[in-house]
Amino acid sequence: MKRTRFSWSVKFLALCSMLLISAFCFSQTVALSAPSGPPTTETLVSGSGFGPYSVIDILFDATTLAVANADTSGSFSSVSLLVPASALPGHHLVKAVPRDGGTSAQAPFTVRTNWPMYHFDLNHSGYNKYENLLSPATVSGLQVKWSFHLDGDACSGPTVVDGVVYFASWDANLYAVNADTGVKLWSYYTGQLMCSSPAVVDGVVYVGLYNTNFIAVNAKTGKKKWQSAYTLGVASSPAVVNGLVYFSAGDGSIYALDANTGTTVWSYPTGALYLWSSPAVVDGVVYVGSHDCNLYALNASTGAKVWSYATGDIAFDSPTVINGVVYINGPANLYALNATTGALLWSYAMAGTGGAVPAVTDGVVYVGSADGNVYALDATTSALKWKQAVGSAYLVTVA
Numbered sequence: 001m002k003r004t005r006f007s008w009s010v011k012f013l014a015l016c017s018m019l020l021i022s023a024f025c026f027s028q029t030v031a032l033s034a035p036s037g038p039p040t041t042e043t044l045v046s047g048s049g050f051g052p053y054s055v056i057d058i059l060f061d062a063t064t065l066a067v068a069n070a071d072t073s074g075s076f077s078s079v080s081l082l083v084p085a086s087a088l089p090g091h092h093l094v095k096a097v098p099r100d101g102g103t104s105a106q107a108p109f110t111v112r113t114n115w116p117m118y119h120f121d122l123n124h125s126g127y128n129k130y131e132n133l134l135s136p137a138t139v140s141g142l143q144v145k146w147s148f149h150l151d152g153d154a155c156s157g158p159t160v161v162d163g164v165v166y167f168a169s170w171d172a173n174l175y176a177v178n179a180d181t182g183v184k185l186w187s188y189y190t191g192q193l194m195c196s197s198p199a200v201v202d203g204v205v206y207v208g209l210y211n212t213n214f215i216a217v218n219a220k221t222g223k224k225k226w227q228s229a230y231t232l233g234v235a236s237s238p239a240v241v242n243g244l245v246y247f248s249a250g251d252g253s254i255y256a257l258d259a260n261t262g263t264t265v266w267s268y269p270t271g272a273l274y275l276w277s278s279p280a281v282v283d284g285v286v287y288v289g290s291h292d293c294n295l296y297a298l299n300a301s302t303g304a305k306v307w308s309y310a311t312g313d314i315a316f317d318s319p320t321v322i323n324g325v326v327y328i329n330g331p332a333n334l335y336a337l338n339a340t341t342g343a344l345l346w347s348y349a350m351a352g353t354g355g356a357v358p359a360v361t362d363g364v365v366y367v368g369s370a371d372g373n374v375y376a377l378d379a380t381t382s383a384l385k386w387k388q389a390v391g392s393a394y395l396v397t398v399a
Contacts, residue, residue: 028105030096033078036162038113038130039085046077047096047105054102059095060084060109068096087111088133115160117199118237119357119399124280124320126359126366126399146182148175156207157197157237161219166205168194174207174215176222186222190215197237197278199245204259206245208234214247214255216262226262230255235276237318239286244300246286248275254288254296256303266303270296278318280326282339287319289328295319295335297326297342307342311335322360325379329356334367336382346382350375359398366398374398 033044045058050070058066058081065084068076081094089111097104113130120126134142152171159166164185165177170193176185196208204225205217211233216225232250239246244265245257252272256265272291279288285306286298293313297306313330320327325345326337336345351371358367364385365377376385 028096028103030094030105030107032094032107032109035108036110036112037083039083039087039111039132040130041083043081043083043094043109044078045081045094045096045107046075046079048073048075049105050074050076050096050098051100051102055099057097057099059093059097060087061092083109083111085130086132089113110163112163114162114200115158116201117159117239118157118197118278119318119320119359122239122241122281123322124278124318124357125322125361126320126357127361128399129361148177148182148184152193155195159198159200159205161200164219166198166200166219168196168198168207170194174198174205174217174222176205176219188217188222188224192233195235195276196247199238199240201240201259206238206240206259208236208238208247208249210235214238214245214249214257214262216245216259228257228262228264232274237278239279239281241281242300246279246281246300248277248279248288248290250274250276252291254279254286254298254303256286256300268296268298268303268305270294280319280321282321285339287321287326287328287339289317289319295326295328295337295342297339309335309337309342309344318357320358320360322379327358327360327365327379329358329367334358334365334377334382336365336379348375348377348382356398368398 028049030047052072052074054070056068057064066079066081068079070076092109093106094109095106150169150171152169154169156168163179165179168174172190172192174188190209193210198205198207200219203219205219208214212229213227214234215227230249234249236248243259245259248254252270252275254268270290270292274291277289279286284300286300289295294308294310296308311330317329324339326339328335334348350369356368358365363379365379368374373387373389375387
């Protein structure tokens with residue numbers, strides 16, 4: 001009788017030990033290499049705590065997109081999952097579900113597309129290729145989600161990075177606002193008007209001040225990192241790439257600064273009395289318009305002139321560079337130039353296009369004009385596809 005009780009006691013303790021070991025060893029977890037990004041983002045999925053050699057389905061929301069095979073310890077790593085192109089902005093779940101019916105695990109993934117600098121990217125394309133929510137069929141349903149009060153006008157375009165909206169105002173403040181709620185995260189008082197649209201790269205906000213300075217600010221805290229001074233200020237919106245910040249300044253020069261220190265790496269004087277064109281930087285070349293009626297192409301590393309093109313117009317607008325072609329506006333014409341040589345490909349006369357930066361996608365150039373129309377032109381031939389009256393002079397960028 002004692003042996004029987006002893007035997008059952010041993011079995012019971014062994015069973016408890018197995019359950020405890022199982023609970024300890026097989027606590028299922030999932031981790032993602034990239035927890036957020038736009039549609040089509042690749043994230044690598046890793047997991048642990050599953051049954052040895054178990055086959056595990058990897059789901060994005062309710063759709064199986066990959067399969068993982070656990071090793072002897074019940075772990076797997078770096079299983080590629082491509083976020084669907086149809087995944088809408090917002091919060092989603094990546095799930096690891098064992099086929100043997102074991103406990104599953106999940107990790108959150110946030111679908112969002114950053115708009116990190118003026119006109120979306122270094123090319124100034126004005127085109128978000130990841131857009132899957134807005135369309136001609138849905139745009140009429142847009143409603144105000146939130147608004148943010150300013151004590152001055154805002155001629156600066158917003159930048160959106162990692163769920164935060166950054167913008168400058170004529171009330172002399174640089175703002176960071178929660179993109180979902182409109183709640184202010186921080187503001188930095190510059191003491192100067194600002195028309196420059198911020199660029200946000202590697203956790204730093206770069207923006208020009210209208211009267212004298214250019215500044216870099218910590219994107220999370222709003223604390224100034226560095227500033228540099230210029231005679232007539234900076235209305236240009238910066239481009240940031242490969243550790244350099246590019247912009248044009250009121251003294252008529254184009255600048256490249258070290259992004260970490262603000263030290264001038266090179267400058268190129270155009271001879272113009274003022275500049276506010278925002279540079280596009282593509283394939284190691286900086287493209288920028290000037291008030292001296294020229295479009296310049298400069299070596300991005302050295303500032304040496306590659307070529308210039310005399311438009312005959314004040315080329316104060318910002319260029320767009322797509323598929324080896326530079327598009328830029330003047331007061332009366334839209335120009336298309338070969339990006340390598342500067343040779344004129346075509347020009348299209350309009351009743352004033354100054355201030356309207358073209359957006360280019362799928363072989364079409366979209367641009368607003370002072371005649372109150374938005375134009376769609378064939379990007380190769382300049383043939384008019386359509387134009388749409390908007391009721392008044394339309395001198396803002398099209399995106």
